[in-house]
Amino acid sequence: QVQMVQSGAEVKKPEASVKVSCKTSGYSFTTYGFIWVRRAPGQGLEWVGWINTYDGDTIYAPRFQGRVTMTTDTSTNTGYMELNSLTYDDTAVYYCARGRAGYYHFDYWGQGTLVTVSS
Amino acid sequence: QSALTQPASVSGSPGQSITISCTGTSSDVGGYNSVSWYQQSPGKAPKLIIYDVNNRPSGVSPRFSGSKSGNTASLTISGLRADDEADYFCNSFTSSVTYIFGSGTTVTVL
Numbered sequence: 001q002v003q004m005v006q007s008g009a010e011v012k013k014p015e016a017s018v019k020v021s022c023k024t025s026g027y028s029f030t031t032y033g034f035i036w037v038r039r040a041p042g043q044g045l046e047w048v049g050w051i052n053t054y055d056g057d058t059i060y061a062p063r064f065q066g067r068v069t070m071t072t073d074t075s076t077n078t079g080y081m082e083l084n085s086l087t088y089d090d091t092a093v094y095y096c097a098r099g100r101a102g103y104y105h106f107d108y109w110g111q112g113t114l115v116t117v118s119s
Numbered sequence: 120q121s122a123l124t125q126p127a128s129v130s131g132s133p134g135q136s137i138t139i140s141c142t143g144t145s146s147d148v149g150g151y152n153s154v155s156w157y158q159q160s161p162g163k164a165p166k167l168i169i170y171d172v173n174n175r176p177s178g179v180s181p182r183f184s185g186s187k188s189g190n191t192a193s194l195t196i197s198g199l200r201a202d203d204e205a206d207y208f209c210n211s212f213t214s215s216v217t218y219i220f221g222s223g224t225t226v227t228v229l
Binding site (some may be wrong): 035037039044045046047050059061062095097103104105106107109110111112 | 215
């Protein structure tokens, strides 16, 4: 069965970086891409970006452009999202989700990773 | 545009039907048949319940249905049940080749 297992909670100081992982199993890794989404406390879902696992092509939401980097490791079927220059507003639960190029929905999700930015 | 527009909350009694709207523009909701809907319960990951405006993934109850007219998409939950209480988010592909979520709607079963 399809599984997407994310790394554990992180606490970071302002201006630091965080890297969240999403290890997958149960499907052909390069057939599907990833999106990363976050939900801050009291807020809604926010789309962070997309990575095509086949060719590594990325598309980032404009507000994260220059601050986020998405990568994948096809040897371990794992996706990564690194966010730099953290501020308190980056405190949120970050989710990975599976999507397919040319399709417009995301059918399997990781369990979420809480990133807390605190001094 | 930071988010598609949804009502903050919708409520209904068990057995009733409710509808959640999701309003965007011709650059997102109105321009593509790509609207999907996600249900998120507290402490859980979002769950896909509708894709491509009106399609249900395998295993999702037929009580959930979707539609679209112009720049507004809608999710209808019929035969409302207590376990439908959750936050609901729409999502659309955009002309900028990005995705945008709705502001979210909290469903309360009275």
